[in-house]
Amino acid sequence: MPEPLTSVLSRRAEIVAEMRAIVPGEGVVDAVNEMRVFESDALTAYRQLPLVVVLPETVEQVSAVLRFCNDNGVRVVPRGSGTSLSGGSLPLADAVLLVMSRFNRVLEIDYANRAVVAQPGVTNLGITNAIENEGFYYAPDPSSQIACSIGGNVAENSGGVHCLKYGLTANNVLGIEMVLVNGDIVRLGGKHLDSEGYDLLGLMIGSEGLLGVVTEVTVRILKKPETARAVLIGFPTSEQGGQCVADVIAAGIIPGGMEMMDRPAIEAAEDFVRVGYPLDVEALLIIELDGPPAEVNHLIAEVERIAGQNGSTTCRVSMSDAERLSFWAGRKAAFPAVGRISPDYLCMDGTIPRKELPRVLAGMRELSVKHGLRVANVFHAGDGNLHPLILYDANIPGELSAAEEFGADILRLCVRVGGVLTGEHGVGVEKRDLMPEMFSEADLDQQMRIKCAFDPNHLLNPGKVFPQLRRCAELGRMHVHRGQLPFPDIPRF
Amino acid sequence: MPEPLTSVLSRRAEIVAEMRAIVPGEGVVDAVNEMRVFESDALTAYRQLPLVVVLPETVEQVSAVLRFCNDNGVRVVPRGSGTSLSGGSLPLADAVLLVMSRFNRVLEIDYANRAVVAQPGVTNLGITNAIENEGFYYAPDPSSQIACSIGGNVAENSGGVHCLKYGLTANNVLGIEMVLVNGDIVRLGGKHLDSEGYDLLGLMIGSEGLLGVVTEVTVRILKKPETARAVLIGFPTSEQGGQCVADVIAAGIIPGGMEMMDRPAIEAAEDFVRVGYPLDVEALLIIELDGPPAEVNHLIAEVERIAGQNGSTTCRVSMSDAERLSFWAGRKAAFPAVGRISPDYLCMDGTIPRKELPRVLAGMRELSVKHGLRVANVFHAGDGNLHPLILYDANIPGELSAAEEFGADILRLCVRVGGVLTGEHGVGVEKRDLMPEMFSEADLDQQMRIKCAFDPNHLLNPGKVFPQLRRCAELGRMHVHRGQLPFPDIPRF
Structure with a gap:
């Protein structure tokens, strides 16, 4: 975290009053006991009270809050449902916590364009709930989908069990409305296929609240598959399970989901939910195939053949939807297990x-x-x-x-081995100091130049993602020298 | 186009000598008669000779060329095969034309990760050719796929007949190596799923050569579908054909391709290739379904039902692969027809x-x-x-x-109606002055700030995409006033 700006702390009363002028009623929370609920996200080892909590209801209010903060050097941390696993929505002592939970309406359902327009505080599952009676759904399904917001999904480029076949958030968002730190409101993308100009929509997805605040999201929706069946496959070693995964993909099969658990996870899950997982294996694969029944049956036979070639010792195919869901129950309960x-x-x-x-x-x-x-x-x-x-x-x-x-x-x-530091949880504060393991100085400088193009004063979610701040003016010279980390340790509780 | 920099024109001999020092042998072309072949791209109404043509062979040469140009205020126009339909690779009188056609090798074929690594000068079809004996292919298929380069596809985010189901270039590129204007070499993405940090890969795709020069591309490859069948459907009005398209999509069906032609196009195509298109209809749809045979047959029945509801007057299903290809032959020949x-x-x-x-x-x-x-x-x-x-x-x-x-x-x-100025041909010079029809001032300013973050001196492909240059220093103040277009008319021949 950057060090608190003492000048901002001394102006707290004035800032709170300004926030109340912009967001009337109960939209501004400044009492310590009421702010407690916002002091952590799902990276629970870290806690911090914000300067003040603001819950706007309109895009004009978001714009006015950001314009005021930008003009007055006040930092802002945007937040959805607060389910970030990397501390992405962790408050800062000297920052306004801008909570988007009152943006909670589905604005438009458009089946002919296969699109839903929603406010960013709508939960991930809330979108599917709004359209499932017509046989449609929104594909990316983080484990936190009951609680996490679609705006947060955009900020973290969230994934889920079904993203193997249907893509991450980035592949399922068609457009957004966002507010820049100077208060400008811009629209990126829409219900059409692509857009001219730079892909600012893609850039915003996964930008972890450092580039702007999303105020509306248009997502692509999909027709539910006709059938889905799951196969439960056990292996004597994790390596065989891993090889089976690689072979299924190399064969050109793209399952709806392909999840793996190792022995400690299998034992914990089975002990918790008792769904009949084999306990004599080192690795368990759950592979779900979906589509028309004829295709699914054909692919299941292929998967069974590949599993056998890799030395599988057990292989069960779900014979009903209830059995399929029971296969998943253990996996979904694995973390609490x-x-x-x-x-x-x-x-x-x-x-x-x-x-x-x-x-x-x-x-x-x-x-x-x-x-x-x-x-x-x-x-x-x-x-x-x-x-x-x-x-x-x-x-x-x-x-x-x-x-x-x-x-x-x-x-x-x-x-x-050619991979990356995160898949779907974001960098946040958790993996911030590991970024140089992945990125060269030229890479990080270029990312920071982009940050400066959106937020030259580093007011949006500072201390997250990047291991150090660099002054935009220095970056403009295209040659920077790496200094010491300016951030003290993050308080851990 | 920006006005030529007279100081650069007067230093031409020195610049050519410097280019020869960096790229030895036949990699520098400065004779007017030899440069003629590069003076246009596929937007043939426009022509311009470049300052000099450079054809590098290594990434180090690309880096050295860009570093020299950046340090010396020399503009650079990157070019692949020169098949741009919007003038994106049109030379400038005062710019080095950086032609990537000698980067023509497929570097790695990796079936287990379903990826191919290629140099940017490899043709789109060259990638499929390298893997089709194993039953794989690269999905995006522009009509120019025999000639257009994968690097050019990245620059324009190219589409094609199969992009409806399989996505545009942006959805099929996993990683790139690129050289920034200051000569830095950065790698974005890779064979893994996603990456932390900003989505600079997405930003580069479709950036029309204004942000950097791509020197390597890693693409996702797909298994060829087991079966493909096409349906040829005629309608008495274009509106009925258009409604049928909307209804097929709304029903949750995603065809491998869904193309439409109106009466003048049908007549011209049939007169040219004689494949038996109906001549008594106002609109003709070609819908291709692919996948396992059982799925394909099921979906064809669905499509026929939806077509009937929309008043189709003819409906033919291909009974062999030869017949399917004949359905496409007219469509593919429609432009020359x-x-x-x-x-x-x-x-x-x-x-x-x-x-x-x-x-x-x-x-x-x-x-x-x-x-x-x-x-x-x-x-x-x-x-x-x-x-x-x-x-x-x-x-x-x-x-x-x-x-x-x-x-x-x-x-x-x-x-x-909520659409955009381009789908797959890019903005280039052709649609440059229409950009304000689509984007607000805040939108264009934000895009230009991104441009400044990559290329603060506006040396990369200037005069393309954006209707005017804005000085980066002005944009830093976050409030700019729109001036007059600084570009004279583009010479048209």
Whole structure:
């Protein structure tokens, strides 16, 4: 986090009064006990009270808040439902927390263009709920879909079980309305296919609240597939499971979902939900095929053949929709299930080229021995997005920092095999200081020049994503020297 | 085009010598008769000789050329195969033309990650050729795919008949290596799913050579579908055909391709290739369904039902692959076929929300009467990308400007119904001055700030895409006033 601007802290009363003038009624929260609910997001190890919480209701209010803050050097942290796993919506002591939860209406349902227009505070599942009676749905499905907002999905480029076949948020958003830090309101994309000019829509998706505030989202909707069947496949080793994933993809099959769990995760899940997972395997794959029945049956036979070639020891195909959902129940409950076998766990998020799965799984076992901590793996195998859960006990001195070191080593391994630091949870504060592992100085400078093009005074969500601030004027000279990190340690509770 | 920099013109000999020092052998072309071949792209109404043509062979050479030009205030126009339809690769009198055609090798074929790594000068079809013996292909298929380069596809975000189902270039490129104007070499994306940091990869795709020079492209490859069958459907009115397109999409069907032709285009094509198109209809749809046979047959029945509801008068389903290809032969020959019935034609490129098709087709007929010129329509109906061909005779005084006015009116109509100025041909010089029809001042300022973040001296492909240059320093103040266009008319031959 950047150091608080003391000049802003001393002007708090004036800023709060200005916010109340812009957002009347109950839209401004400044009492400490009422702000407590906003002090964390889902990266619960970190807490910070904001300067003031503002909950606007109209785009004009968002514009006025940003214009005031930009003109007065006040920092702003945008926030949706606060379900970020990387601390992306963590407040700052000297920043207005701009909470978009009152933007909660579905504005338009347009089946002929297969599009829904929604305000950013609508939940991910809220969009599907609005259209499922007509047989449509919105494809990206983060595990937090009951709670997370579509605006937050845009900020983090969220994924989910079905993103292997249907794409991430970036592939399913057609347009947005956003407010720039100077208060300008711009529209990017729309219901049409593509747009001339630079792809600012793509740039905004996954920009973690550093480039602007989204006030409207147009998403692509899909027809629900006619059939979906799942196959549960067990392997004696994780490497065989990983190879099966690579072979399914290489065969040209794109399952609706392809998830993998390792032995610790299988045992924890089965102990929790009792859905009949095999307990004598080291790796379990759940592969879902969807489409017309004839296609699904054909692909299931192909998947069974490939699994057999990779030494699978069990293979069960769901014979009803209830059975299919039971296969998924264990996977979906895996995080809380792991929570039952360990006092604490750290959920990591890295992505690798799919064919490197066996190598990375083997490397992770070596790291587990090195750091003396167990790791359970539950991940989106099909798209190479790993979620290793590092098990530790915060009450044993040194275990939290060992877990964090272990996590950093895993992410470095991901980068070494040609992967990246995150798949769908964002960088936020959690992986901020690992960015140089992935990006060269030229890369980071170029990203920072983009940041300066949107927010030259670094007022939007500062201290997130980038390991250091660089002055825009310096970047303009195209040659910068890397200095010391200007951020003190983030307070951890 | 910006006015030539006289100081650069006077230093030509020195610049040519510097280029020869960087790119030895035959990689520098400065003789006028040898440069003639580069003076146009596929927007053939415009011609301009460059300062000098440079054909580098290595990324280090590209970096050295750009660094020299950046340090010395020399403009650079990047070029692939020169097939741009919007003048995107049109040379400038005072600019180095950086031709990437010697970057022509496929570097890596990686089936397990479903990826191909290619140099930017490889043709679009060259990628499919390298992998088709294993049953794979690269999906986006511009009509120019025999000639156009994958680097040019990245610059223009090129589309094609199969992009309705499989996406544009932006959806099929996983990573690039590019050289910034200051000579820095950066890598964006890779074989993994997504990347942290800003989506600079998405930003580069469709940036029309204004942000950097691509030196390597990693693309996603797909397994060829098991079956493909096409349906040829005729309608008494264009509106019924347009409604059928909207209804097919609304029913949740995503055909591999869905193309439409109107009566003038049908007649010209049938007269040219004689494939048996019906001549008693006003609109002809070609809809291709692909996938496993059972799925394809099921979807064909659905499409036939929807066509019948919209008053189709003929409906033929291909019974063999030869017949399917004959259905496409007329469509693929439609541009040259129209060239046989009119001395000249202007090919437009606009995109609209799909359900607006009937309204836009009706509007175009009114405009045809207003401007006294015929128009033939051949377009990617499924994704709302129109290619109206305006027929005129350049030898009749006033007809070219009438055709250009007609074209501008069509594009304004596209914007009015919620569409955009281009689908896949880019803005280039052709639609540059229409950008304010689509974008507000705040929009254009923000795009120009991005341009400044990459190329603060406006040396890369100046005069293309944006209707005016704005000084980066002015934009930094976040408030700019719109001045006069600094560009003289582009020379037309």
